[in-house]
Amino acid sequence: MLKEECNITTQEFTLNMGPQHPSTHGVYRAILTLDGETVTDVENVMGYLHRGVEKIAENRTYTQFIPYTDRLDYLAPALNNWAYVGVVEKLMELEVPKRAEYMRVILGELQRIANHLVYVASFALDLNGFSAWMYMFRDRERILDLFEMYTGSRMTLNSMRIGGMPSEFPPEFLPALEKLLEDLPRCFHEYDGIVTGNEIFQARAKNVGKMDIETTINYGLGGANLRAAGLKYDLRKEIPYSVYDQFDFEIPVGKQGDCYDRYIVRMEEMRESVKIIKQAIAQMPDGPIMTKVPKVIKPPKGEVYSHIEGAKGWLGFYLISDGSASPYRLHIHAPSFVSLGAFPEMAKGGYLQDLIAILASIDIVLGEVDR
């Protein structure tokens, strides 16, 4: 029976979804106002992982800051490195050698696949599909093996330098990478069986948390969330940076901007990344991997803004230099922070269990939200 027919009075109550919670993807707190099971208001409280990275940047040299960018979005560190190194190279007007650009594309796209695997695994886990999580983490381990072969570390890679790459690929890297690329399509097919075609998953993710294109643009969301709403816009095709104009790949687009569309867009992006890596291996030229840079990097006075298609949106850096060896001001534009701004509007009016599905589908990581 509806509430109006029952002749009872109800009262809204406040529920705290605290920073220590198994499904909040980190230390994020939401103060919910509920009317029964319907969510009427969401207030998000952040800052439980605010480490002051922008202030630290003013006290370190440019090269010393590269490991800190690993720890911002700790699920896709190679893409963070690329964005930061790209902005310093833009300010200094350095020309990166072609071989180094292709190496960056290979590492970046591998990192995008690893990040989307964690996204799919956490999404399935939040909807209580625990065995699906095991499959994705098993395949992510093979990608982390490749990173360990190149940099020595599985997660915090520190894999790029200002002006190029630190070292060559070891001889066993490319054969192992080609073997992995042959196995990945079969793994994606497995995930389609476990997660995408699952009735419970479809019932919980379709028509939940819809947001149309106008509102998405007004909030400033970019990346896969904008493509899921229906706009075909990818920074790698529209404003190609590095060597992305040499590759041939598709841009997956959603229809109505609900959780299921956001999931499908990212599953298809993984398949496209496999295509890009195969083309990059075939086209990679020989040559140097590092251009001439001075020992102490001192960019000229000036300011610059640059953004790339990161794993969670459009990750941008705004750098102001005063000619010394440390930045004067470095501002990090984090896509997850902006996504959380749009989260209350997506969640209002739905049920409590839909809120969990929406929070899992917009793809946030707290290291980037709080910096």
Place this chain on the structure above:
Amino acid sequence: MEILNSISQKFADKVEVVEGLDYHTFMVEKDNLLDIVSDLKAVFGFNFMIDITAVEYDEYIQAVYHFMNLDEKLIIRIKVNLEKDKPVIPSLVNIYKGADLQERESFDLMGVKYEGHPNLKRVLCPDEFEGHPLRKDFSMRDRGLK
């Protein structure tokens, strides 16, 4: 390109173009900010707000905005100079909904007050924190809880 020329023509007396930077940059007075930004969104198609931040220089604090036109693939930058001891600027919340969180962060870390913002309180630092961390006179070792 024509868009940028028409912007300079329309607001000729209110903006000052800064040359030599990577994207077109306009210096604006804070009283004209709301008119210029609403025209940028409605007339010139800059409907995507990328970033709101603030920088502290020796004599003034500067608020910096980046806007993007998705169809034409253009980015422009708008800068406003504010007084150092009382930095107040109108808020863009009614034009872009995404300005809400970013203005709170800029207030928290740099101390710029946005008039008209519905909920201007700290978002990243703890609530009892005193001081604004990104100011140059705030040493990194300060704990802010004196």
Place this chain on the structure above:
Amino acid sequence: MEINNNKTKEESPEEFIKKNIILTSVDKVLDYARAHSFWPVTMGLACCAIEMMAAGGARYDIARFGYEVFRPSPRHADLMIVAGTITKKMEPLVKRIYDQMPEPKYVIAMGSCAISGGPFAGSYNVVDGADTFLPVDVYVPGCPPRPEALFHGLLELRRKVIHPEVVKGK
């Protein structure tokens, strides 16, 4: 008919008991049982939490040691693995979760941020290490530590619980 009496020896009751019955104290048995089945509470704060999750995955299987039961509620847990940077905003909440755990309870500090603040030590919002407000039993260094390093830390904690004289210095 010859009956070969040499092999069958009558065992005295003392020898029989020594082979089949163990006499010990209740404390030792409980310590042995606790050490082989810690139930961690999920206190994954930052990047080290991802390596903790990978340790629970299929390749580095934490279930073979008996520690895979991660409980979100501190009332059901007896081990807290502090994985990640502790900030000033989060410190009272970590302490509150620790206070809610029933005795006996143990703490592992995983990663350099939990040991001493890590790369962010000295920043305005970072607490320099979990041992400023919690009693830590085992420190696992690394940034982030590999899953095998976490297992080494867990096995050291197991050794510490079974043989408490390691700590008391007898």
